[in-house]
Amino acid sequence: MAQATQDTAIRTGRVTRTLIYLVLLLFALFYMLPLYVMVVNSLKPLDEITGGGMMNLPEMWTLEPWRKAWSEAQIGVEPTGLKPYFWNSIQMVVPAVALSTVLGALNGYVLTKWRFKYDTILFGLMLFACFIPFQIVLIPMARVLGVLGLAGSVWGLVLVHLVYGIGFTTLYFRNYYAVFPTELVRAAQIDGAGFFQIFWRILLPSSGPIAVVSVIWQFTNIWNDFLFGASFAAGDGAPMTVALNNLVQSSTGVKEYNVHFAGAILAATPTLLVYIVAGRYFVRGLMAGSVKG
Amino acid sequence: MGFLDIRNATKSYGAVEVLHQVDIAVEEGEFLVLVGPSGCGKSTLLNMIAGLEDITSGEIAIKGNVVNGVHPSKRNIAMVFQSYALYPNMTVAQNITFGLEMHGVPKADRDTAMQEVAKLLQIEQLLSRKPGQLSGGQRQRVAMGRALVRDPDVFLFDEPLSNLDAKLRVDMRTEIKKLHQKLGTTIVYVTHDQIEAMTLSTRIAVMNGGYVQQLGTPKEIYDNPANLFVASFMGSPSMNLVPVTVRAEANAIYAVTTTESNGEIKLAFPEPTPALKAYDGQQITLGIRPEAITDPDGADRKSTHVETLRAQVEVTEPAGSDTFVTCHLGGTECIARMRADADVAPGQVFDFAVNMEKAVPFDPRSENRIF
Ligand SMILES: Nc1ncnc2c1ncn2[C@@H]1O[C@H](COP(=O)(O)OP(=O)(O)OP(=O)(O)O)[C@@H](O)[C@H]1O
Ligand SMILES: [Mg+2]
Numbered sequence: 295m296a297q298a299t300q301d302t303a304i305r306t307g308r309v310t311r312t313l314i315y316l317v318l319l320l321f322a323l324f325y326m327l328p329l330y331v332m333v334v335n336s337l338k339p340l341d342e343i344t345g346g347g348m349m350n351l352p353e354m355w356t357l358e359p360w361r362k363a364w365s366e367a368q369i370g371v372e373p374t375g376l377k378p379y380f381w382n383s384i385q386m387v388v389p390a391v392a393l394s395t396v397l398g399a400l401n402g403y404v405l406t407k408w409r410f411k412y413d414t415i416l417f418g419l420m421l422f423a424c425f426i427p428f429q430i431v432l433i434p435m436a437r438v439l440g441v442l443g444l445a446g447s448v449w450g451l452v453l454v455h456l457v458y459g460i461g462f463t464t465l466y467f468r469n470y471y472a473v474f475p476t477e478l479v480r481a482a483q484i485d486g487a488g489f490f491q492i493f494w495r496i497l498l499p500s501s502g503p504i505a506v507v508s509v510i511w512q513f514t515n516i517w518n519d520f521l522f523g524a525s526f527a528a529g530d531g532a533p534m535t536v537a538l539n540n541l542v543q544s545s546t547g548v549k550e551y552n553v554h555f556a557g558a559i560l561a562a563t564p565t566l567l568v569y570i571v572a573g574r575y576f577v578r579g580l581m582a583g584s585v586k587g
Numbered sequence: 588m589g590f591l592d593i594r595n596a597t598k599s600y601g602a603v604e605v606l607h608q609v610d611i612a613v614e615e616g617e618f619l620v621l622v623g624p625s626g627c628g629k630s631t632l633l634n635m636i637a638g639l640e641d642i643t644s645g646e647i648a649i650k651g652n653v654v655n656g657v658h659p660s661k662r663n664i665a666m667v668f669q670s671y672a673l674y675p676n677m678t679v680a681q682n683i684t685f686g687l688e689m690h691g692v693p694k695a696d697r698d699t700a701m702q703e704v705a706k707l708l709q710i711e712q713l714l715s716r717k718p719g720q721l722s723g724g725q726r727q728r729v730a731m732g733r734a735l736v737r738d739p740d741v742f743l744f745d746e747p748l749s750n751l752d753a754k755l756r757v758d759m760r761t762e763i764k765k766l767h768q769k770l771g772t773t774i775v776y777v778t779h780d781q782i783e784a785m786t787l788s789t790r791i792a793v794m795n796g797g798y799v800q801q802l803g804t805p806k807e808i809y810d811n812p813a814n815l816f817v818a819s820f821m822g823s824p825s826m827n828l829v830p831v832t833v834r835a836e837a838n839a840i841y842a843v844t845t846t847e848s849n850g851e852i853k854l855a856f857p858e859p860t861p862a863l864k865a866y867d868g869q870q871i872t873l874g875i876r877p878e879a880i881t882d883p884d885g886a887d888r889k890s891t892h893v894e895t896l897r898a899q900v901e902v903t904e905p906a907g908s909d910t911f912v913t914c915h916l917g918g919t920e921c922i923a924r925m926r927a928d929a930d931v932a933p934g935q936v937f938d939f940a941v942n943m944e945k946a947v948p949f950d951p952r953s954e955n956r957i958f
Contacts, residue, residue, distance in 0.1 A: 475670060475672065477670050477672035478674060478675075480634075480637075480659075480668070481668060482685070483659050483660065484637060484638075484660060484664065484665065484666050484686070485660065485685050485686035485689050485733075486660030486689035486690050487660075487685075487689045495674075495685075496676070499676035
């Protein structure tokens with residue numbers, strides 16, 4: 295009797311599992327399709343694309359579109375390719391992510407372990423930053439950047455993204471540190487550690503998962519941002535996203551779809567890399583605090 | 588003036604006063620236990636000594652120096668927390684030496700001090716582990732090591748044993764006591780466990796509702812509780828509190844009560860004090876410890892005032908070393924602690940021996956002891 299039920303249990307298990315895998319596979323294929331189209335077409339000469347057959351594998355494999363997108367395509371005045379703009383983005387994203395994460399961590403630390411009067415109100419105000427649509431701040435922000443002399447520069451963009459990002463990073467770190475035992479901070483105080491020593495030696499070493507969340511979140515948002523980039527840093531200081539747009543939108547000559555595909559993949563690579571390297575910590579970090587581990 | 592002086596210390600959170608005028612002088616080498624029910628302000632007082640909470644009014648002085656407003660690290664105190672608060676990212680060795688490092692002690696001296704403490708606490712083989720890889724008892728030792736290594740003037744313990752299982756708790760209790768006897772350091776120790784308080788302390792402060800109810804040696808607290816709260820909080824099973832009527836006669840004062848089975852009972856007080864006499868005819872509460880009610884053969888032979896009380900036995904509960912016997916006195920249940928082999932059976936009418944030298948009278952209105 296027990297044997298029989300076990301048997302059926304296993305059998306139904308197998309059937310459902312196969313079904314589940316099948317559905318998952320379909321979904322995966324569906325989501326992979328655009329990537330497939332991009333990769334395949336970026337490796338073809340242009341006449342193979344214009345001749346139809348977008349889904350076909352290249353008859354003649356070539357890296358020429360990639361080379362062209364990276365270093366030759368006409369984007370600004372000079373035919374520089376995406377290369378300089380890629381570095382613009384890196385120069386913008388690294389300090390902006392690093393600073394917003396560190397400041398978010400500091401804010402979280404102060405808001406949970408050095409409570410002061412009206413700190414929750416302050417935190418609430420900071421959270422506002424997460425809900426303000428980008429478009430609303432464009433004009434005031436342009437004015438501020440102008441006054442600061444940062445208009446049109448990479449540092450101007452760093453500042454904008456830093457200010458916008460702090461709301462999110464503070465939220466992450468505050469929630470993470472809220473469940474961090476206050477007794478540890480007290481023990482460190484008695485041991486003679488100061489404000490920054492406690493932060494540096496006690497809290498930060500335990501903040502790995504949430505730091506990963508903050509970095510991934512900030513990196514994807516800042517790297518993929520188009521609106522601020524287009525508004526505040528046109529021309530030579532433009533980030534990758536704006537350059538990619540210029541590449542695709544350029545009205546002169548034939549549309550080189552293979553180059554566009556290569557450029558688009560180039561623009562997406564860094565965020566993909568960040569997810570692949572740090573992704574497994576992402577979910578863990580998001581869950582931390584909600585589940586006691 | 589003591590080694591650690593708490594003078595009229597008061598603590599308020601906003602408009603709420605949670606500690607009222609606490610006044611305690613601790614001598615050097617004393618083991619003071621703060622005991623009381625949850626929320627009575629023990630941790631608050633300890634944190635005020637440590638400098639983790641401000642003092643709203645009053646003063647705290649260590650070795651004659653007022654430390655109000657002095658940073659915790661400058662008070663030369665060390666604290667063991669209920670959760671142990673070991674730094675999770677550091678090894679045991681780093682945990683122990685962190686405080687010394689922060690105080691600028693050179694590396695060589697830190698290591699010597701650490702080795703010494705590790706040897707004392709027998710945690711030498713754990714030094715390279717992280718706190719997450721330790722058992723509860725081991726964490727407890729490391730937490731004590733971290734406190735000991737600093738060689739502080741005063742040790743502060745906040746319920747250090749409450750996270751351990753029953754057996755380990757008893758073992759660690761003995762160990763803390765041994766350590767105190769060996770090192771002779773001054774300790775302030777918070778617990779809500781009255782047995783811990785009795786066994787460890789040289790003096791106890793019983794607290795309730797932000798007030799120190801009584802400050803005294805364990806024996807004073809146990810034998811002469813200042814009020815009904817202390818009487819019922821300390822001791823297990825707790826003190827029997829029997830409503831009795833005071834009756835002053837020519838040469839003695841009696842506590843008169845009734846039993847269901849045998850009617851009126853008269854128990855003579857050892858001394859006819861004027862204070863008692865003032866209550867003539869009134870009802871008071873008589874506190875009698877279970878061990879002061881025994882079978883006639885088990886009664887304290889040194890006592891000169893053993894009274895006999897005839898009542899019906901309701902329940903007997905053999906507990907191995909003792910047998911607890913329940914009867915009714917003045918309408919309340921009364922527990923007697925007898926020898927394991929005392930000859931009692933439920934339903935039997937029995938002659939209980941009451942040691943009136945150990946009985947404590949209380950005024951039921953003020954709840955204070957009548958002297
Ligand atoms: N930050 C605070 N704000 C307001 N009231 C507080 C605060 N901290 C503690 N209290 C109050 O002070 C009182 C004493 O708290 P305390 O932590 O000292 O109790 P305790 O005796 O240590 O209790 P336990 O045995 O549960 O640890 C409690 O009534 C508590 O509600
Ligand atoms: Mg407490």
